[in-house]
Amino acid sequence: MGMSAWPLIYLARHGETAWTVTGQHTGRTDLTLTARGEENARRLGERLGSVLFEAVLVSPLRRAIRTCELAGYAAAAMIDHDLVEWDYGAYEGSTGAEIRRARPEWEIFRDGCPDGESVAEVMKRADRVVERLSVLDGNALIFSHSHFLRLLTARWLGLEAGAARCFFLGTAALSILGHERGPHDAVIRLWNDCAHVGEVG
Numbered sequence: 001m002g003m004s005a006w007p008l009i010y011l012a013r014h015g016e017t018a019w020t021v022t023g024q025h026t027g028r029t030d031l032t033l034t035a036r037g038e039e040n041a042r043r044l045g046e047r048l049g050s051v052l053f054e055a056v057l058v059s060p061l062r063r064a065i066r067t068c069e070l071a072g073y074a075a076a077a078m079i080d081h082d083l084v085e086w087d088y089g090a091y092e093g094s095t096g097a098e099i100r101r102a103r104p105e106w107e108i109f110r111d112g113c114p115d116g117e118s119v120a121e122v123m124k125r126a127d128r129v130v131e132r133l134s135v136l137d138g139n140a141l142i143f144s145h146s147h148f149l150r151l152l153t154a155r156w157l158g159l160e161a162g163a164a165r166c167f168f169l170g171t172a173a174l175s176i177l178g179h180e181r182g183p184h185d186a187v188i189r190l191w192n193d194c195a196h197v198g199e200v201g
Contacts, residue, residue, distance in 0.1 A: 001190075005176060006179040006182070006183065007133075007136050007137065007139050007140065007178070008140075008176050008177070008178045008179055008189065009133055009139070009140050009142065009156070009176065009177040009178065010047070010051070010053070010107075010139065010141045010142065010148050010174065010175070010176050011142050011152070011153070011175040011176070011177065012044055012060075012064040012067065012071065012087070012141065012142065012143045012144075012172070012173075012174055013144065013146055013149060013169045013171060013172060013173045014033070014037070014040060014041075014061075014064045014066075014067040014143065014144070014171065014172070015036075015037030015039075015040045015041040015044070015063070015066075015067045015070075015074070015171050016030070016033060016034045016036050016037030016040060016101045016143060016171040016172070017031045017032065017033055017034060017037060017171075018031060018034060018064050019093070020171050021033055021034070021039075022095070023095045023096065023097075024093050024094065024095055025088045025091050025093065025094055025095070025096075025097075025099075026063075026085065026088075026092075026093075026145075027085045027087050027088035027089075027092050027094070027113075027133070027182040028061070028064065028084070028085070028087055028088075029061075029093065030061055030062050031062070031063055032062050032063060032104075033063055033067065034065050034145070035066075036113070037063075037171065038070055040171065040196070041066065041069075041070035041071050041172055041173035041181040042070045043172070043196040043197055044067065044070075044071045044172050044174060044196055044197075045070065045071030045072040046196065047141070047174055047185060047196035048141070049071075049173070051139060051141075052138065052139065052195070053073075053076065053138065053139050053140060053141045054136050054137060054138030054139060054140060055078070055136055055138075055140040055141070056068070056073045056076040056077040056078065056139065056140070056141045056142075056143075057077070057078055057079075057080040057083060057129075057141070057142060057143070058077045058078070058079060058080065058083065058108070058139055058142075058143040058144075059079075059080070059083040059085065059140050059144045059145060059147070060079050060080075060081055060083075060084055061084060062142055062143075064083070064143045064145065065077075065079075065143070065153075067143050067172065068143040069197065071143075073125075073141060073170075074108050076172060076178065077143070077159065082125040082126075082128050082129050082140075082147075083125075083129065083142060083143075083144040083148065083200065084125075084144075084145070084148070085144070085145035085146075085148050086108070086113065086116065086117055086122055086145075086147045086148060086151075087113065087116040088113045088116045088117075088141075088194040089113040089114055089115030089116020090113065090114045090115045090116065091114070091116065091119070092115045092116070103167045106185075107162075107165065108147060108152065108165075109124070109147075109151065109154075109161045109162050109163075109164045109165050110152075110161070110162055112176070119161045122147075122148065122151055122161075122163055122199075123151065125148070125153040126148070126152040126154075127149050127155055128196065129152055130152065130155050130156055132184060133156075134183070138181070146169045147164075147170060148177070150164040150165075150167040150169060151164045151175060153155050153167050153175070154167070156177050156186050156187070156188060157186050167191065167192075168190055168192060169192055170194045170197070172194065172195050172196070172197050173192045174189070174190065174191060174193045174199075175190055175191045175192060175193065176188070176189040176190040176191075177189065181182040
């Protein structure tokens, strides 16, 4: 995957669940993986190969923990509660189409979720993670969720939350954040790599 003089941050979205198939917003509902999700998590582990990590961090939700286990990193992993998915509140379990029938202009990275988390609240979590990652001397591997990882990426790059809408992530996708020339030169080095799974999405 290429070498870098600066630590790399590997982002792994969890594998497929029943609700990712149906397009339902899955925040704190603690679903497990489908059979295909489990297989793709194993393939993600194969894709990571022999990369060494100083830190392996995982969301406390089962779909992320199981992806971490099947990828082969359970022994090294530490639960990080800041990596949990967005709390969708009243929109939990709803599809984007259902939400936009009531609110046609709704955009999560601008509007947040009623009875759930605001954009500012999720940004605070993401900024705490960025701060912890910035002091590592070695590579880190993070198992988390689509909307949170997209916002985390925006904050890594020093962008406002709204930029996260541009970063699509498939299930079991692998992405890498890093730097080009130095610690104040944050970049995306790889994004939404799904070559190890059967199909994108």
